[in-house]
Amino acid sequence: MKKRFVRLPLKMQKFKKWMILCLSLVFTGQSWSSVAQQGGSQQSLLIAKLNQTIPQLLDSASIPGLAISVIRDGKMAYTQVYGVKSIETKEKMAINTVFEAASLSKPVFAYACLQLVDQGLLNLDKPLYTYLPYPDIERDARYKKITARMVLSHTSGFPNWRNNDSLRINFEPGQKFSYSGEGYVYLQKVVEKITGKPLNDFITEKVFRPLGMPNSSYVWRPDFDTKAATPHDGFSNPLPKNKPTAANAAASLHTTAPDYTAFITAVLNGTGLKKQTLAAMLTPQIQVPEERTNAAAALSKKVAWGLGIGLQEVSGDKAFWHWGDNYSFRCYVLAYPKEKMGVVYFTNSNNGLSVANRIVHLVTNREQPAIGFIDYQPYTNPGFLFRQNIPKQGVTAAIKPFLKSDHKPDIAEDEMNSIGYQLLRSGKVAEGKEVLQLNLEAYPQSANVYDSYAYACLLNGEKETAAQNYLKAYTLDPKNKEAKLVADQLTAAKVPKGNAEFKLKGYSNAKLVTLAGSFNNWNAYRNFFVKQGDEWVCRLDLTPGKYSYKIVIDGDWVLDPGNPEIAEENGYKNSVVVVK
Incomplete structure (x- = not known):
């Protein structure tokens, strides 16, 4: 018998759609108010796509948990969490789960600095030393040229972080772009001198409290012990939580997706800053290289830096953006000022930025050159897939799909090196050494590969082999004097004398x-x-x-x-x- 389909009356059709939406809210945990504020089938379709796609991405990219907010018309239209706070406890993410914001700390600090500019307390182009001398770098007279504008646009000449106690200036201040957390540390000291307050107290007063960000702080709070997500490495191993007792303007912010969204919507709506100051914040101060890690690369035509925030422009379509990476927490934010729309997301995983392009494209459906600039491996990349299969299959089996006809890895040298180091860092020394040995076989003329393999041997207790490979690295690159020093130390027979x-x-x-x-x-x-x-x-x-x-x-x-x-x-x- 042929089945007969009866068309429901219009009221019944609407009731059916309403019931389906209600059920979807029940099963996803989404708040009804967030959907009610959006309106329109387009927003409902986006929510459905996010709820379907993000769990799949978490599984494919081995990300324990993620929180996301979508901005429409200058307001948070939708916020949701997926996955778990800890792979060990399996405790589910919550809307108020706290994440390390990493470098997303910088735009918030920049916004607070620009408020001081509006008050006439900070001049963007006045050398910082006139506010506060900096003993860490006063041996280099060029530091007296560094201004707040240079710090906020990453043109100060400082490195990202000093490798030791000795801070240096790498180039003439103001000359070119070079991402630097150290500049923010100096500017933080200046701001604390100007305001007479510790950084977190100042930003709580000027940003967190006025914008309604109750779960945000640059220092650890006792309530974060239960609210905070657990950090994870790229193999989903849980790591100890970082609990900063001293604020760092460049990196120590802890926050939630809704809190950070409140900050982004404030920027979109011009809240808290004079119109001309906000315009300066979102005006290119310097073009960046096409490759973030290659200062010699040609300048990008689509990505630039404003005051404390990244900028991108594609065919006249302007957006501001930033990313955060504290190794075990990775996050991303992007917003379009003209349309007052955007997306904010946080993860508790080293793999968090491998899904950035997919998530941002889901929300915006637009080209994202900034994601190309930061250059994180997508979760579909051969190197990423190889790394993720190592714990389950071992190095030998995991590399097989990615071997060339000469049985050498078809994965770039730097990617293999990174995978090896991640394994070493996670305590998998034997596997890390095996990966670095494969890299050595594939790139036998690379001094860096020998240096890395020597390090793996060192961690494995093979001091003699380590010394031999450090010497090989030095032979291939005589500028690597550190390799020679380590080799000499390793071959010393006795404990040296000393006071x-x-x-x-x-x-x-x-x-x-x-x-x-x-x-x-x-x-x-x-x-x-x-x-x-x-x-x-x-x-x-x-x-x-x-x-x-x-x-x-x-x-x-x-x-x-x-x-x-x-x-x-x-x-x-x-x-x-x-x-x-």
Whole structure:
């Protein structure tokens, strides 16, 4: 018998659609008010796409959890969470789950700085040293040229972060773009001097409270112990939470997706800043290189930097954007001022930016050159797929689909190097060494590959092999004097003499113990402990003074268990020794 389909009356059709929408809200956990504010079938379709696609992306990219907000007409039209706060506990994400914002800290700080500009308390083009001298760099007279505008547009000449206690200027201030967190640290000190307040107190007063951001702070709060998501590495291993006790304008903000969306909508709506100041914030100050990690690359025609925020323009379509990356938390924000629309998302994973293009395109359906500029591996990239299969299959099986006819990996040298280091960092030393050995076979003339393989051997306790490969790296690249120094240290037969002695008892199973501190520019591979009986010993010749340090045991940086003297510096606790 042929089935007969009866068309429902119009009222019944509307009722059916309403019931389907209600059921979808029940099963996704989405608030009804967020949908009611949007209106229109287009928004409902977007929500359905997000609810269908994001769980698939989390699975494909091995991301434990994600929070997202969509902005329409200058308001948060939709917010949702997916996945879990911790892969171990399986506790579900919540709307008020707190994430590390990483470099998304910078735009909020910039916004607060521009309020000081509006008040006449900060001049964007006045050298910062006139507000506050900076002893860390006063040996270089060029620092007296650095202004707030240069810091906010990343043209100060500072590196992103100093590798040691010695800050340097890499080029003439104002000359070109080079992303720098150090510049923000200096500007933070200036702002604290101007306002007479600690950074978090100042921004709470000027930004968090007025904009309604109750779950945001540049320092750790007790309520974050239960609200905060757990960080995860690229293999979904949970990591310890970073709990900053000192604010860092460039990186220490903790926040939620709705809170950060309140900030973005304030920028879109011109809240809190004079019209001309907001316009300056969103006006290109400098074009950036087409490749973020290659300063010599041609300048991009589509991506630039404003005051504290990235900018992109495609065929007259202007947007502002920024990304955040603290290794185990990665996030992204983008908004179009003309249409007052945008997207904000946070993840608790090293893999969080592998899905950036897919998510942003879902919301905007537009070309995103800024995502190309930051250049993170998409989750469909061969290197990404290889890395994700290693824990399940092992290195040998995981690499097979990506071997060329000569049986060498068809994956770029730098990608293989990165995968090897991520494995080493996650404690999988044998697997990391195996990946780096494959890279060595594929790129036998690369000094960097030998240096990396030597490091893996070092972590694996193979000091002689490590020394040989460090020497090979030095031979291929004589500028790499550090490799020669490490090789010489490794081949030294005895504990060197010195007036400062460091001892570590126990840790009989450790393969490598080193010393890093202010006396060696925090280089973990300059001074090595030697095992003597049931303890490890290291001696140095130090001039009289006070030094901070940590002991590095098989790659883990720890306080000296035999020294109760501890000091907190820039939010980090270090052991302290005084040499008389």
